[in-house]
Amino acid sequence: MRTKIYFFLYIGALIALSMQKSYEPLIFIFMALFLMLGKSAFVLARRALLLVAFFSFFITLSYSLMLYMQSQPFWNYFLTLNLRSLDMMYLTLLFTARVNIYEALAFSKELSFLLVLSVSKIMTMQRVFADYSDALRSRRVKKPSRDQIYEYLGSAIAGFLDRSIQESKENFEAMKSRGFHV
Amino acid sequence: MHIPDGFLSPSTYITASFIALPLLIRAFKKTKELIDDESFALLSSLSAFSFVVMMFNIPIPGGTSGHAIGAAILAILFGPWVAAFCISLTLFIQALIFGDGGLSVFAVNSLSMGFTASFVAFYVHKFLKNKMRDNIVFFLSGWSGIVAASVVVAVILGIQPLLGVDALGHPIYFPFGLSVTIPTVVGSHILFFGLAEGIATMLVMRFVEKITNQDKEVSNES
Numbered sequence: 001m002r003t004k005i006y007f008f009l010y011i012g013a014l015i016a017l018s019m020q021k022s023y024e025p026l027i028f029i030f031m032a033l034f035l036m037l038g039k040s041a042f043v044l045a046r047r048a049l050l051l052v053a054f055f056s057f058f059i060t061l062s063y064s065l066m067l068y069m070q071s072q073p074f075w076n077y078f079l080t081l082n083l084r085s086l087d088m089m090y091l092t093l094l095f096t097a098r099v100n101i102y103e104a105l106a107f108s109k110e111l112s113f114l115l116v117l118s119v120s121k122i123m124t125m126q127r128v129f130a131d132y133s134d135a136l137r138s139r140r141v142k143k144p145s146r147d148q149i150y151e152y153l154g155s156a157i158a159g160f161l162d163r164s165i166q167e168s169k170e171n172f173e174a175m176k177s178r179g180f181h182v
Numbered sequence: 183m184h185i186p187d188g189f190l191s192p193s194t195y196i197t198a199s200f201i202a203l204p205l206l207i208r209a210f211k212k213t214k215e216l217i218d219d220e221s222f223a224l225l226s227s228l229s230a231f232s233f234v235v236m237m238f239n240i241p242i243p244g245g246t247s248g249h250a251i252g253a254a255i256l257a258i259l260f261g262p263w264v265a266a267f268c269i270s271l272t273l274f275i276q277a278l279i280f281g282d283g284g285l286s287v288f289a290v291n292s293l294s295m296g297f298t299a300s301f302v303a304f305y306v307h308k309f310l311k312n313k314m315r316d317n318i319v320f321f322l323s324g325w326s327g328i329v330a331a332s333v334v335v336a337v338i339l340g341i342q343p344l345l346g347v348d349a350l351g352h353p354i355y356f357p358f359g360l361s362v363t364i365p366t367v368v369g370s371h372i373l374f375f376g377l378a379e380g381i382a383t384m385l386v387m388r389f390v391e392k393i394t395n396q397d398k399e400v401s402n403e404s
Contacts, residue, residue, distance in 0.1 A: 014286050018192050021346075021354050051281045055186050063357040077352050085188030088284060092187070092277075101278060111210075114222055118271055119279060121230035129237050153238060154385030158393070160234050161255070161386065164227035171223035 007104040010095045017088050023079035026087055033090045040097060048089040056085045121167070125160065132156055185291060185335065187284030189356045191345040194338060198289035202270075205297060209267035216261060228256060228268040233275070235382065249375075250382035251295055253331075254303035254324035258387065265300035266292075294334040303327030303383075316391070317384050324383030325376040332371035336363040 020026055034041045060081045067074035095101075106112040136152060144152070213225060235252035256265035270292040276282040283291055307323040340360035343353040356363075 011285075014187070015192055015196075018188060018190075018195075018286055021348055047281065052186055052188075056188070059189070059357065067352070072352075073350065076348065076350070077354070077357070080348075080354060081188060081357075085186055088187035088286065089281060092285060093281060096278065096281075110222070114226055114271070115275070117222065117226035118229045119275055121226050122233045122272075122275060125230045125234045126237075129234050150381070150385055153382065154389045157235060157238060157252075157255075157382060157386045158389035160231055161259075161390070162393075164231040165224070168223035168227035171227070175223065 003099050003104040004107075006095070006099045010091065010099075013091055014088055017084060017091065020084055021080065023076060023083050026080065026083035029087050030083060030090065033087065033094055037094055037097070044090065044093045044097065048086055048093055052082070052085045052089050056082050117171070121164075125164075128160075128163075185283065185287045185339070187286050189342070190287055190290060190338070191342060191355045193345055194342065194355075195286050195289060198293055198338075202289035202292050202297075206267065206270055206292065209263045209270070209297075212261075212263035213267050216264060225264075225268060225271070228260070228264070229271040229275070232256065232268050232272040236272075238382070250324070250379040251299065251328065252382070253295065253299035254307070254320075254327045254379060254383040255386050257300040257304040257327070258307050258320070258323060258383070259390070262297075262300040262304040265304070266296040269300065270296035290335070290338055294331040294338075298334050299327040299331040299379075302330040317388060320384040320387040321380040323380075325380035328379040329368065329371050329376045332368050332375070333364075336360070336367035339363045339367065 017026075017029065020029075034045065037044055060078050064074040064078040067077065102112060102116055105115060232252045235255070236249050238249060251269060253265055253269050256268055273283060273291045273295065274288055277285050277288050277291075303323045303326065306326045307319060310319045310322060313319075337360065339356045340358070340363035342356035343359050346354045348354050358366075
């Protein structure tokens with residue numbers, strides 16, 4: 001029950017953050033989140049920064065440049081949007097670092113089970129994807145042609161699809177044999 | 183096409199959440215009806231598949247590359263509801279566990295990349311099937327799905343300057359209006375990302391057809 005309360009608090013905090021219209025409170029919120037994270041603050045701050053940087057900086061920089069060229073103040077816009085985006089991402093990282101997400105989202109047995117199963121498969125697929133990429137890299141002497149890349153992509157993606165369907169059948173049989181019914 | 187947290191006004195993402203939630207519940211129920219007992223294992227596998235498809239960089243003629251989302255592949259093979267649910271589940275996991283996108287914008291991402299892309303791809307395939315070469319139909323299904331999704335994203339982003347301004351009259355969410363978002367977001371998807379989705383759909387469906395035909399030949403011989 002406690003984790004569910006944390007989840008609703010997190011949603012409420014996200015909405016409150018998205019309503020902020022000036023950067024001053026967002027600086028204090030960032031500092032508060034930083035302190036709450038303790039030892040992992042720097043690592044998560046770096047991760048949050050990397051996650052929001054591309055889209056956020058690209059959009060806000062181009063708009064700020066436009067305001068600057070029109071001799072209009074741009075700092076408020078630039079800082080507010082980037083800090084709001086950063087704070088929201090930082091809050092999400094804090095939530096996922098401190099709260100058991102699967103427990104927090106266990107509103108229905110079916111969805112909770114689906115989430116756990118999907119995440120575990122995504123982790124496995126990520127490893128297989130890395131193996132595929134390494135295998136392709138280690139087997140080529142010269143740069144492959146576009147046709148060769150297309151052939152590889154077609155078979156690799158279809159291979160993943162085939163693997164996904166096969167695995168789901170095996171999972172289903174394993175679940176059934178253990179008397180697991182959702 | 184993932185929109186990060188902080189760029190959409192609360193009125194936008196709360197409205198989108200009210201639209202997306204019943205659709206997701208319906209998609210979940212439809213999927214369970216369609217696939218029955220195996221649905222859970224298959225749904226999780228297809229969501230993982232969609233996640234992996236997004237990791238492949240597909241070279242596009244012209245020297246650039248982009249990634250597909252796999253909506254058309256899933257929609258053609260399993261139907262639009264299954265595809266929409268799997269893509270949405272993947273987006274949810276990306277937002278909450280991998281920090282890609284954001285939870286506040288999940289509903290908008292789900293409506294565009296999940297529902298719009300899957301349904302448009304499915305119906306384009308259904309309409310064009312048997313009217314032209316398979317490869318072209320697969321390509322157009324993937325391309326049109328992703329372009330339609332980009333139109334939704336462009337419109338949602340483009341109306342943000344109307345939904346929130348500061349004391350000086352400057353936008354406080356996404357700053358550019360429709361006159362910028364439509365050509366840039368939709369244009370880049372027509373020319374680049376749509377091609378990636380179209381090529382991925384064509385390559386995978388061609389491979390699936392090849393394997394299916396081989397299986398048929400083997401069973402006919404035996």
